[in-house]
Amino acid sequence: MSSPLSPAAVDALRARTPGTRSTTHFNHAGASLPSSATLEAIHAHLWREATIGPMEAGVAGRQQTERARALAAQLLNAQPAEIALTNGNSHGWGAAFAALGPWRLGERILVGRHEWGGNLAVMRLAAQRAGATIEAIPSDADGTVNPDALEAMLDDRVRLIALTWMPANGGLINPAAAIGRVARRHGIPYFIDAAQAVGQFPVDVVEVGCDVLSGAGRKALRGSRGTGLLYIRQDFLSRLTPAFVDTHCAPLDANGEPVLRNDAARFELSEASLALHCGLANALQEAIEIGIGNIRPRIDGIAQTLRRQLAAIAGVTVLDQGVERSGLVSFNVAGLDAVSVQRRLAARGVVIGSNGVPYTPLDMESRGLKQIARASVSYLTTESETGKLLDEIRALTRQQSTGD
Template sequence: MSTIDLAAVRADTPACPRGVFLDSAGSSLPPVQVLDEVVGHLRREAEVGGYRAHDERAAELEDGYALMARLLGCEPDEVAFTDSATRSWLAAFDAVPLKAGDRILVTEVEYAGNAIPLLHRAAEVGASVETVPSTPTGEVDVAALRELLDERVALVSLVHVPSNGGLVNPVAEVVEAAHSVGALVLLDACQSVGQLPVYAAELGVDMLSGTGRKWLRGPRGTGFLVVRRAVLPRLRPRLVDLHSGTWSAPERYELRTDARVFELWETSTADRLGLLAAVRYAVELGLEAIAAAVGERAQRLRAGLAAVPGVTVHDLGTTRCGIVSFTVEGRSPRQVRDELADHGVTVTVTGASSTRHDMTRRGLPELVRASPHYFLTLDQLDEAVAAVERVSEDVP
């Protein structure tokens, strides 16, 4: 496995010298290659107009499906581009046929952006949403899942990496169990793609949603969806337009037969090109090398924080990734975030409203979330730990 050239990736990241950035799980720092694509294309649109500028890059945009398929371990015709992970997830979920009496299973780390539409649509059609228990270490309990499964389960909604901590759920095992009763599996890979190798065919998932702005280091307003070719005939896309299909006669239309049926005509070409630049960057670095570098940094940060008096690290999971969650005794997570910002350290706060089952079960209203990417030096991580220690010492 190759290693990442730290000096090179830091040179590609203009913000690296300006503090310690620990929010790649929120919206990461794009490299200059992404910045140049987005800004350069907007300038070209100003010169010749959006349509002509788009047509000039049409071949590259078409090649983007194969590029994304390489990243995600699927076929190019199984890839769709959207404007966000939310749009991707909603488009896939909305296409799953549901009727009265159907059951939807979720895990305790289900994300609010998924839970709300799940509950909303289930109430509309008379389906139920049920939660699968976690193991003592926090992952979805696959044995408990098997006990809950029957022929009424239409969908298992699985979050690969939760928003509020570093555990990694066992996807392949969940898929195998769900498929035994004919249930579909929709994988929320929003927090995993870009920091871990995520190969859709290898995992066996039916649908996979993700974003460009987090660990992939792409622009905001970009997302992607994988829909397994064999599953597409079972789905009923409802949000369609003249890109998703063809108006073939006054009273007739034909929808596309590939994953692009989930795309809409209007899109940001500049942002799409920026996303493709981010994907190329990640592929060239190597997904295994990225995962190793992120994992090393997260573990160093966890260990350093755990050694600080008054600091509690709250990460679960036997397999952990790049998200580190913690609290400081005597300080609210929001106070910690703000005081760390004064020390040049960027973190964010995650609350119970985002991951309600898990946070309620553990009695945690809020957590500080830190997410170090491969472009950070180990010294910077130590600086962050020292800043947390200063915040902890300042508690009245």
């Protein structure tokens, strides 16, 4: 039975995370703090490149690439052949979307209201060129995407269902598996953006029934920027032709014809940061060793407590929706825009995030929100850090009420 990490275990993890000694970090949903071992893995490969040559060091780096692939498959309940290593969540998601091929007049894309703005940009460009449409699936009163409403929208023109599992603008968790059951019944491709889910929430690609799932290394996994994971269900791979290839993912045969790889690595190119792959492999190993079953309840407990304490502060409005929630806590402070809140807290040594409409445009516009402040927690977050964040927000609200 899983349980939150003990204080002693958290202290040990923090001792191995240099950033916890220099910052009060509440922007783990933007990018979390890597461990010393992850940093050392990256540095060790860069040193190999510097001392024996980058190409020669590539032998060891490629071994770590394959280790990262196997660990990612273990984390997601996939097969290694179904995992591609990318340079980020948006890159992986966009590459898979582009590989679907050209769109046609009248075809439909159905998305959750919380779809990531970068994904919408990719979809809208393709839809505008072809005369396809993008439509939002209705949400329940609690904000989550409604699977029954999705089913009522389906017809033979629907070519893709896309869902952002955990939105960037708050703690809501969408019913990914329930949406997947609808998609599977009707044989419609199903893409999941799991950038915020991977590393803080159990992700089982078989259970959720997706064809494609993208994740980021820099968020809850505590890997480096410039790393990401792309899962592609093996039986779906043949339907995807990458928009760009090279001799790694589509080597030429004896006749000079490109032959696409028969695994997800058809979405990888020969030029990649092997040093970052080394770091990602270590970050994945750490996540597995800690256990998502232990990580999830700790993050949930911290986030729930933070929401209650923020809601008790006069002048603060907590904006999170959903019943089951993630470690992203969204709020606004009366009289201050979110960027000002972020900057003022940063001046006091507390790091949070802020999101505008472009991050999640359909949801922000639907709810009449222009900006949100976002405090995202990790299993590394301590009670004293939460106390400091709350104290500084109370100070901001007092300043607003007195006009200082």
